[in-house]
Every structure is written in C-alpha cells, then in structure tokens.
Amino acid sequence: MGIDEILTNKQQQVLDSYLHDDWKFLILTGAFRAGKTIMNNYLFIMELKRIARLSIQRKDPHPQYILAGYSSNSIYTNVISAIESYFGITMKTDRHGHYHLLGIDIVPSYTGSIRGVGSIRGMTSYGAYINEASLATHDVFQEILQRCSVEGARIICDTNPDIPTHWLKTDYIDNHDPKARIKSFTFTIDDNTFLSKDYVESIKAATPRGMFYDRGILGQWVTGDGIVYQDFNKDKMVIPRDRVPDGLDYYVGVDWGYEHPNPIILLGDDKDGNTYVLEDYTQKHKFINYWVEIAKNLQTRFGRNLIFYADSARPDNVNEFQSNGLNCINANKNVLPGIECVARKMREGKFYVVDTASSGLLDEIYQYAWDESTGLPLKENDVRHNDRLDAIRYAIYSRNKKGGFIPWN
Known part of the structure; x- marks a missing residue:
C-alpha cells in the first residue's frame, strides 16, 4: 500500500516536517474533519517509538509521556479508541489511570480545568500530545510544557480555530522566532481528500455563513462579524x-x-x-x-x-x-x-x-x-x-x- 493511500498531501507535508525539520512544537490547526487528529495519532505512536529508543540511551527504566485532552472522554474518543482501531492494539489503564505502550508510561492530563495539573505536577516528561489545544486552560497548558524537560522532549498539538487573539494563536502559532522552534500547519476541509465529494459539498452548503464557515470549513482564526444568525429570513x-x-x-x-x-x-x-x-x-x-x-x-x-x-x-x-x-x-x-x-x-x-x-x-x-x-x-x-x-x-x-x-x- 502506497503512502498516497494512507495520508493526504497535507498530512504528508506534516510527516516530512516531523522527520526532517528541527522543531520543539508541532501544531496542526484548522477545519473539522480535515485530518489533523488522525495525523497526530500517527505521530503519537512515532513519538513513543522515538522515546523508547531515547530512554534506552539514557538508561531510564521508567520513561513518562503526557497525553492531554479536554476531558477523559475526549482523550478516549479522539486518541485511545482511534489508535486501537487503526493499529489493532488494546490500551488499558493501570490502577493509576495511566496507559502503557512500548514501555512508556503515558500519563493523562485533563486540560479543561486547572485541576488537570494534579496528575502531572512534579513529573519529568519526554514530551506531550495535546489534543484540542485551544480548549485547554492556559495554566494547565503551561504546566504541561514545563513538565517536558527531558533533553529532546517535543510537543505535538491539534486544534480547531478560535478567536485570533487566543493565546495559542498569538504566543505559539504566530511565533516565528527560530529559537522557539515552532512548526504549524493549517488544514482546510478540502485538504482531506479521503472525504467523499458529496459529504464535503453537503457540509459546505449546510454550514452557517460567517464565523462558523470560516472556522469550520476554511480553518481560519476569526471572530464573528455582525449579526449572529445571518441566515435568518x-x-x-x-x-x-x-x-x-x-x-x-x-x-x-x-x-x-x-x-x-x-x-x-x-x-x-x-x-x-x-x-x-x-x-x-x-x-x-x-x-x-x-x-x-x-x-x-x-x-x-x-x-x-x-x-x-x-x-x-x-x-x-x-x-x-x-x-x-x-x-x-x-x-x-x-x-x-x-x-x-x-x-x-x-x-x-x-x-x-x-x-x-x-x-x-x-x-x-x-x-x-x-x-x-x-x-x-x-x-x-x-x-x-x-x-x-x-x-x-x-x-x-x-x-x-x-x-x-x-x-x-
């Protein structure tokens, strides 16, 4: 099976950047159903393999990694369940609520509340995967980054757009300082060429005009413009x-x-x-x-x-x-x-x-x-x-x- 049958062109661009660019943060942003989370799920497995090798070099018998999402349900639905389906593996939690794969202790962190820092406070992590990053409480997001202190630790994120003044946009996506080492990719719904033409045409026609279309279809970080219910007649x-x-x-x-x-x-x-x-x-x-x-x-x-x-x-x-x-x-x-x-x-x-x-x-x-x-x-x-x-x-x-x-x- 060729790579064109597995990944869209945009996802292949992300993979190329993952493999060859020097980055600390890799952020996938844009439209819903555009293939962001699926791509990050692949990268998550690749990161675990990389960390397994790195931990052996460091002679670390207990490497830890942060898997973050808005809630336990969103982590399971968007990441765990999807990975189990894609790769045919089973990921169960231990008595602490942690997952284990490839010898890595995967620690869930819930970003929807400041209480989400409790599970990771004090830990030293080899990296993090942050799902639905724009929904994260800013303090929890910062705590996750601070925990990723092992040399070579990296953070991957995916997110739908929000307002253009959102901290994730201004502090990270728009941060082009080479020392920050941030790579970001914007997806539109048309980037997901595996979706049926009928579905794409239908969802475009049904999505309300204005902010919802610009965010949900075009993947843009915009505010609303004018009246909320523009389609009321x-x-x-x-x-x-x-x-x-x-x-x-x-x-x-x-x-x-x-x-x-x-x-x-x-x-x-x-x-x-x-x-x-x-x-x-x-x-x-x-x-x-x-x-x-x-x-x-x-x-x-x-x-x-x-x-x-x-x-x-x-x-x-x-x-x-x-x-x-x-x-x-x-x-x-x-x-x-x-x-x-x-x-x-x-x-x-x-x-x-x-x-x-x-x-x-x-x-x-x-x-x-x-x-x-x-x-x-x-x-x-x-x-x-x-x-x-x-x-x-x-x-x-x-x-x-x-x-x-x-x-x-």
Whole structure:
C-alpha cells in the first residue's frame, strides 16, 4: 500500500516536517474533519517509538509521556479508541489511570480545568500530545510544557480555530522566532481528500455563513462579524399557524429571569427535522408559582412526557418544576455549538416561527451580534436582551446533541 493511500498531501507535508525539520512544537490547526487528529495519532505512536529508543540511551527504566485532552472522554474518543482501531492494539489503564505502550508510561492530563495539573505536577516528561489545544486552560497548558524537560522532549498539538487573539494563536502559532522552534500547519476541509465529494459539498452548503464557515470549513482564526444568525429570513421563516403540520414532537426551552425576562418557549419538530417555534410565554417580575402554572398547562395539552430544557443557573426553580411533576432537566448550555446548531437549521431552511410568537423573538434576532473582542455574542445590557434566543438554543441543542450533533469535533 502506497503512502498516497494512507495520508493526504497535507498530512504528508506534516510527516516530512516531523522527520526532517528541527522543531520543539508541532501544531496542526484548522477545519473539522480535515485530518489533523488522525495525523497526530500517527505521530503519537512515532513519538513513543522515538522515546523508547531515547530512554534506552539514557538508561531510564521508567520513561513518562503526557497525553492531554479536554476531558477523559475526549482523550478516549479522539486518541485511545482511534489508535486501537487503526493499529489493532488494546490500551488499558493501570490502577493509576495511566496507559502503557512500548514501555512508556503515558500519563493523562485533563486540560479543561486547572485541576488537570494534579496528575502531572512534579513529573519529568519526554514530551506531550495535546489534543484540542485551544480548549485547554492556559495554566494547565503551561504546566504541561514545563513538565517536558527531558533533553529532546517535543510537543505535538491539534486544534480547531478560535478567536485570533487566543493565546495559542498569538504566543505559539504566530511565533516565528527560530529559537522557539515552532512548526504549524493549517488544514482546510478540502485538504482531506479521503472525504467523499458529496459529504464535503453537503457540509459546505449546510454550514452557517460567517464565523462558523470560516472556522469550520476554511480553518481560519476569526471572530464573528455582525449579526449572529445571518441566515435568518423573515419572509420564509415566519409562517401562519395553519402551515404548522400535525403530529409534532413537542418540547420546551426555559431561561429563568425576574428583573430580566423569563421566557418559556414551546417548540416542535416534524419527521423531516424541521423545527417550529410555536408559543412564547415571556414575562418579567413573575415568581416561580406563575411559571409552574404555565408549565402545567403545557403539560396538560401536550402530554406528561413533555420535556422542559431549563437554565441550570437556578437549581431551585428546576427542583420546583420537578416537585410539581414536570419533566424538567438541565439544558446543555454550550454556547458556540448551541448557536451553530440553531444557525445550521436556519441555513438548511428547517427553522420556522409561528407569526403569533414572533414579535419579541424577531427583535432579539436582529440585535443578536458578535462581540469582536471575545468571539461570543455580545453580553446583554439594560437595552439588549437575548433571553428568548437562549431558551430556544437550550432546547434545540439539548435535543439535537442527544442525537449526536457535536459540530466542533
């Protein structure tokens, strides 16, 4: 089997750099599904082989290496499980939670929290593989680098793009000081020539315009520009109630409030994946008993299995709903994936709002803009609120993520 059947042209460029360039950091950045993590998994095995030889030269009977990722689940899914499939090997953990391969003690470190430094504090490492590096807490990332103090230690990373002022971009990817010895490669989705043409064309057409396309397809480190939901089309998406089909799968989004609005939004999905915003119950200065009655009324109309996806910031309110027999659960509030999930429905023409529920929601959509400094939507203030949009995002993303829609993997 030739190398062209195993690696794309971009991956071969990375391999050539790995083998022949003088580097301390090798960073693969860019679009999702572009082949970054697969390539780094190969390099991970090659690094373990190199370290095994180096440890013999150093007469070190217990060489250690750091395998870092956002969480234990992401490390297993993105690295361990993939390597087991590719190479037909089994990697089990010992009683300390460490993996072992080729005589190397592989120590997991979880970068999503400062607590991730606990597993590696004090160790001396021959190197590190950092998966999803832009999601890492900066302090944990720095601690990992400090642990890699054996002569010849190297760090490989892969990452999706973030805002252009992110520390990984400014301090590492854009650092061209020869003494830093940093090599980086940017991948676009078109670099993965093993993907089917139909898949690439479909994902390009479905990805929302603006930041999501620039990051997810082109692999660019950009902030948002202008309105968040650029694909919302009032003329096509605001419809009369008689255009809503029967037999929808109903569910509810809830964003708790008092001084600022508290929306309860009824939604429904049809069998083709279209989502309809059906009813909007939004008020200020109402106590929980008021919202319990609204929710009970919805439950009576749409069945006891009706799920309320609620803001987890008020566990007392969630508990009050549950104690009144309402099927209320904490929503998945992940902001960017949630926004992309909603925006993708708009992009695909699968998002509709019943006209009687549209007035306040339209005001929010047209004012929902990106903050250039953070890459997130602008914070609400005394004038601008996005409570309805938050409730809708909680509901739609929680519903769709359960079915496996995780766009940034």
